[in-house]
């Protein structure tokens with residue numbers, strides 16, 4: 001029940017016979033100062049555990065955390081305020097009241113660019129109908145968070161998930177549309193789903209983009225500018241050309257950090273396809289697309305960057321995926337604290353919130369001689385992992401190929417028929433019907449369905 005796996009391993013299939021009883025429930029009024037102190041203490045602990053012992057900020061955070069332990073008395077509420085005051089020696093006086101304005105202070109040389117994301121597998125350990133609910137729950141949470149945290153930007157791919165929302169939750173879809181218009185709910189990917197990037201035919205890869213971009217353009221009046229496949233199991237060398245032709249010059253991916261033999265050598269690079277076309281690619285050094293926005297994540301954006309000599313920037317793609325709802329308030333709060341600490345110290349990379357993914361890539365280009373200083377990678381991005389996905393559940397692969405071939409035949413025959421105005425000269429090309437068939441094939445090319453890694 002609730003997708004809880006039988007052994008605690010979060011990627012194991014759920015035990016459908018596991019049930020939980022609700023024994024009691026309480027309505028409480030939280031003491032927000034106490035919650036604030038807990039968050040202060042956690043950030044200080046993260047700083048002291050992440051930075052090395054010979055840094056000033058690490059020392060200050062460790063001493064502050066220790067003193068807070070001594071000041072705090074659970075029988076004396078006044079001690080909470082006193083302890084929080086002590087934390088201001090690291091975060092700066094009155095940092096909390098500044099809210100999102102904390103990002104306006106300190107340096108404007110930002111190294112880690114935070115963007116909220118919720119990686120919802122279109123099907124994985126659950127069927128499509130459960131994904132539809134995950135989308136509604138997660139995105140409504142994000143729409144609400146944007147109203148409470150003006151710096152919050154949430155990025156989202158997969159036209160199919162938007163279409164489900166439009167059909168099943170129209171009032172929420174309208175709220176999302178308002179946020180897209182306001183520029184806070186940000187469209188990326190340009191594809192129907194985050195598809196497998198090796199097994200679909202060339203034509204199907206193109207259809208992923210044409211159907212995706214057409215959907216985004218008709219519903220939101222704009223196309224995506226950044227291709228987005230963080231979790232696909234390797235990427236064909238044909239992609240740079242296809243992305244460019246779909247109107248996208250930037251690309252975000254991530255999965256190759258799972259390689260089990262070679263460490264991929266670059267973080268930000270020009271990816272050159274088999275025909276010579278290139279896109280600007282970022283593979284975040286944070287090594288995840290579900291970051292928790294901790295001090296360690298921020299620090300990794302620089303310490304794990306593979307080509308700092310040509311670019312010192314990283315995207316922090318943070319938020320819980322797959323039903324976890326995306327970014328949480330505590331993550332946005334933690335980022336404010338981390339920025340506050342880095343406004344007073346040079347030992348943490350400055351994190352920025354508010355810009356979009358394209359702003360990040362634009363900045364990279366601006367600082368790297370239009371990308372000419374960046375390293376280059378030629379050909380496919382091969383994932384040295386998950387190789388079983390090319391043979392698992394052969395029937396899905398066979399069905400996919402058969403459907404691709406059939407759709408090609410149907411389109412050929414329908415084109416000929418419409419040219420000759422077949423059948424009493426009133427034959428019309430059945431575009432809507434063919435689109436429905438294509439959308440089904442494109443949906444099933446999702447990166448856990450076609451590879452056979454879903455339940």
Ligand SMILES: [Zn+2]
Pocket residue numbers: 119120121231447
């Ligand atoms: Zn995934």
